[in-house]
Amino acid sequence: MLRALLLLVSVVAIAHAELCKPDAQNAFKVRISIKTALGDNAYAWDANEEYLFRAMVAFAMRRYSSKSTTQISNVLLCNVTDRVSFWFVVTDSSKNVTTVPGSEVEAAIRMNRNRINNAFLLSDKTLQFLKITSTLSPPVEPSTPVWIIVFGVVLCLIVAGIVFLIVSGIQKHKKKNKESTERENLEEKVEVTLENGIPCEALDLKAGHINGVFAAEDERFTSL
Amino acid sequence: MSQDLSATPETPKEDGRPEWDNKFQYILSCIGFAVGLGNVWRFPYLCQIHGGGVGSWMVSILVSLYYNTVLTWVMWYFINSFQEPLPWSVCPLNENRTGFNEECYESTAVNYFWYRKTLNITPDIAESGTFQWWLILCLAACWAIVYLCTIRGIETTGKAIYVTAIFPYLVLTIFLIQGLTLPGATEGLIYLFTPNLNTLKNPRVWLDAATQIFFSLSLAFGGLIAFASYNPTKNDCEKDAVTVAIVNSMTSLYASIPVFSVLGFKATTAYWDCLDRNIISIINEFDLPEESIMRQNYTSWISFLNSSYPEKIGGLNLKSCDLQEFLDQSVSGTGLAFIVFTQAIILMPGSQAWAILFFIMLFSLGLSSMFGNIEGVFTPLLELQIIPKSAPKELLSGIICLISFLIALCFTLRSGSYWIDIFDRYAGSVPLLVIAFFEVIGVVYIYKIKRFSEDVEWMTGRKLNLFWQITWRFISPLLLLIVFMAFVTLQMQKPPSYTAWNPKYEGFPMKEEKVYPPWVQAICVLLAALPCVCVPLVALFHLIKQKRRNKSPSFVPPEGFSCQGANSNSSHPKE
Numbered sequence: 001m002l003r004a005l006l007l008l009v010s011v012v013a014i015a016h017a018e019l020c021k022p023d024a025q026n027a028f029k030v031r032i033s034i035k036t037a038l039g040d041n042a043y044a045w046d047a048n049e050e051y052l053f054r055a056m057v058a059f060a061m062r063r064y065s066s067k068s069t070t071q072i073s074n075v076l077l078c079n080v081t082d083r084v085s086f087w088f089v090v091t092d093s094s095k096n097v098t099t100v101p102g103s104e105v106e107a108a109i110r111m112n113r114n115r116i117n118n119a120f121l122l123s124d125k126t127l128q129f130l131k132i133t134s135t136l137s138p139p140v141e142p143s144t145p146v147w148i149i150v151f152g153v154v155l156c157l158i159v160a161g162i163v164f165l166i167v168s169g170i171q172k173h174k175k176k177n178k179e180s181t182e183r184e185n186l187e188e189k190v191e192v193t194l195e196n197g198i199p200c201e202a203l204d205l206k207a208g209h210i211n212g213v214f215a216a217e218d219e220r221f222t223s224l
Numbered sequence: 225m226s227q228d229l230s231a232t233p234e235t236p237k238e239d240g241r242p243e244w245d246n247k248f249q250y251i252l253s254c255i256g257f258a259v260g261l262g263n264v265w266r267f268p269y270l271c272q273i274h275g276g277g278v279g280s281w282m283v284s285i286l287v288s289l290y291y292n293t294v295l296t297w298v299m300w301y302f303i304n305s306f307q308e309p310l311p312w313s314v315c316p317l318n319e320n321r322t323g324f325n326e327e328c329y330e331s332t333a334v335n336y337f338w339y340r341k342t343l344n345i346t347p348d349i350a351e352s353g354t355f356q357w358w359l360i361l362c363l364a365a366c367w368a369i370v371y372l373c374t375i376r377g378i379e380t381t382g383k384a385i386y387v388t389a390i391f392p393y394l395v396l397t398i399f400l401i402q403g404l405t406l407p408g409a410t411e412g413l414i415y416l417f418t419p420n421l422n423t424l425k426n427p428r429v430w431l432d433a434a435t436q437i438f439f440s441l442s443l444a445f446g447g448l449i450a451f452a453s454y455n456p457t458k459n460d461c462e463k464d465a466v467t468v469a470i471v472n473s474m475t476s477l478y479a480s481i482p483v484f485s486v487l488g489f490k491a492t493t494a495y496w497d498c499l500d501r502n503i504i505s506i507i508n509e510f511d512l513p514e515e516s517i518m519r520q521n522y523t524s525w526i527s528f529l530n531s532s533y534p535e536k537i538g539g540l541n542l543k544s545c546d547l548q549e550f551l552d553q554s555v556s557g558t559g560l561a562f563i564v565f566t567q568a569i570i571l572m573p574g575s576q577a578w579a580i581l582f583f584i585m586l587f588s589l590g591l592s593s594m595f596g597n598i599e600g601v602f603t604p605l606l607e608l609q610i611i612p613k614s615a616p617k618e619l620l621s622g623i624i625c626l627i628s629f630l631i632a633l634c635f636t637l638r639s640g641s642y643w644i645d646i647f648d649r650y651a652g653s654v655p656l657l658v659i660a661f662f663e664v665i666g667v668v669y670i671y672k673i674k675r676f677s678e679d680v681e682w683m684t685g686r687k688l689n690l691f692w693q694i695t696w697r698f699i700s701p702l703l704l705l706i707v708f709m710a711f712v713t714l715q716m717q718k719p720p721s722y723t724a725w726n727p728k729y730e731g732f733p734m735k736e737e738k739v740y741p742p743w744v745q746a747i748c749v750l751l752a753a754l755p756c757v758c759v760p761l762v763a764l765f766h767l768i769k770q771k772r773r774n775k776s777p778s779f780v781p782p783e784g785f786s787c788q789g790a791n792s793n794s795s796h797p798k799e
Contacts, residue, residue: 162368169375
């Protein structure tokens with residue numbers, strides 16, 4: 001009895017070794033870069049993390065095929081390196097010693113990629129499933145492109161400036177025309193007298209100086 | 225000469241000409257005109273790789289057309305700088321969202337944004353493509369700004385120049401402080417200041433230096449003459465000329481420092497990226513733990529692995545990372561501003577603010593130079609009395625801006641940037657040399673330097689220095705002639721070619737070298753020859769007019785220049 005059990009276990013182990021090895025059929029390589037993602041908060045990759053990984057893959061398979069036949073023991077990991085990288089394959093318990101087709105595994109992983117990433121605090125770039133391409137999310141685009149709004153603001157300012165300058169120019173032109181016609185009428189009647197090249201009107205005659213030599217005291221002159 | 229002391233600045237003098245509010249406005253305008261985009265993006269490039277009136281008026285027109293299109297690009301980048309993340313920092317996704325857009329992925333996101341999203345460039349100059357509506361909008365806005373600032377000639381530019389001439393210096397200083405704190409800045413500065421004496425033996429270096437200083441000062445455009453004509457007649461023009469020349473050169477040198485700090489930062493970052501990519505390839509291939517190979521011990525690891533597993537290393541196709549090579553990637557002109565600098569800005573913290581500051585600075589630089597160009601177009605039209613004096617200035621400047629906008633629309637086609645390169649190389653180079661040469665010869669040998677010395681003495685109040693006499697009589701004409709000959713010879717050596725952005729080219733993302741088709745070459749020759757040919761043509765015209773007037777005995781021929789086209793300043797100081 002014991003010998004039969006031992007034989008069974010060894011057969012299963014060998015079968016597992018056959019199923020999960022680098023470049024095996026339906027096997028996928030995973031590469032994890034914890035230090036790049038988390039820096040000082042990096043955790044160490046140990047057997048517990050491996051268990052979590054197998055649980056997540058099993059969860060993904062269950063969600064995808066919605067039949068609850070996949071167990072954690074169905075997910076096999078092998079060739080774990082220091083990098084951290086390893087291969088995994090999902091076995092099918094209903095059929096003996098076979099693996100679930102790679103396309104199914106790929107579709108399941110793609111569907112639940114976000115959940116798997118978050119479980120490990122990693123991203124698409126730091127938790128890489130080689131051969132499984134991820135769907136990239138497009139950048140957020142607002143309904144009106146931002147540049148049109150800025151352009152509108154700039155254009156309004158410019159137009160306001162132009163209108164202001166043109167209107168003030170027209171007003172000044174009208175004022176100048178009115179002033180020049182007034183001055184023309186005035187100049188026709190009055191001849192501008194010049195003193196030393198300065199028109200007399202510009203001089204403030206009231207502030208003119210009285211020359212003390214000539215304007216002596218009034219007592220010298222006899223009053224009329 | 226009595227002056228009306230109580231006049232407000234807007235009241236023109238007796239002959240109706242406007243005046244600068246104060247001397248500072250005039251100096252700033254000349255500096256702003258001289259200090260342009262070339263000081264920031266052409267002079268540092270050259271450091272890195274070694275060390276007539278109708279004629280002028282035509283050159284001013286041609287340059288105004290394409291110069292404002294460059295400002296259009298600056299404005300487009302400016303209004304796109306208000307987003308997070310900056311649009312030139314990420315590649316857009318392809319159709320089925322499995323990866324990035326192929327053109328963007330093969331080159332860089334910055335290149336993609338410039339060549340595809342901004343220019344939407346065609347692979348060949350002969351394919352014109354359609355108008356790009358976003359560029360048309362920006363072009364309209366730029367011409368509206370130019371109209372706003374030049375609406376009444378120097379009355380408005382004189383005010384605007386305070387901002388547009390001073391602001392670039394502020395921003396350059398801010399970039400200087402920021403640039404010096406970036407990692408790798410010191411490498412860039414060492415690269416800038418380390419002289420490579422071997423390059424002085426190359427005559428190309430001297431030619432480039434001469435052409436740079438000549439074009440940088442914006443001589444022969446007529447713009448400087450136009451600005452100066454608004455000065456009072458007794459003006460110390462000698463001091464002004466020396467001031468503008470010195471400030472222009474100092475600005476170029478000052479601008480090199482932040483530019484090179486940023487370039488050094490960019491080269492260092494690219495070098496680190498190259499190393500990191502190689503390290504990741506090695507770690508993935510050999511399944512080594514993370515952070516076992518760092519940048520510092522990269523070379524020792526590589527030599528060890530190369531000796532033990534040469535085939536594996538060979539299979540990885542590792543790129544050789546050399547900091548010197550990244551520093552040597554020299555770019556000038558639009559490449560420096562829109563590709564290299566934008567890439568560096570993404571790497572800085574607070575990229576939006578830096579981008580906005582940078583593009584406002586470029587816009588101010590270009591705008592103050594545009595004032596000079598527009599004045600170079602505007603003033604001769606007023607002087608030659610083609611336009612009646614009663615027409616309001618607002619209308620004239622509006623018409624000039626509108627016509628220029630309509631013509632410049634052809635630069636918003638998909639092949640527009642190829643045409644701008646043509647204009648820059650042919651309209652903005654050779655004609656200026658020719659016109660400047662004729663100006664010097666005209667003043668010194670035809671107007672006679674004796675008369676000119678007396679004029680200058682009357683204006684400045686002191687005798688003309690021997691230095692000016694020697695340089696104007698012999699050195700300047702000779703140098704101009706040599707530079708012109710060398711320039712033309714070098715252009716003639718190989719058929720004029722251009723580099724095109726072609727995503728289907730095998731060597732993509734390198735640009736494809738193509739030769740101009742014959743009809744384009746004809747246009748190049750036309751652009752270069754047309755302004756030059758005006759000088760002798762107008763001279764001939766004036767000569768014929770004078771001969772005809774001489775035939776009628778009652779008429780006395782007017783004083784003044786007769787064979788300089790419309791370069792002459794008609795308000796002659798002699799009374």
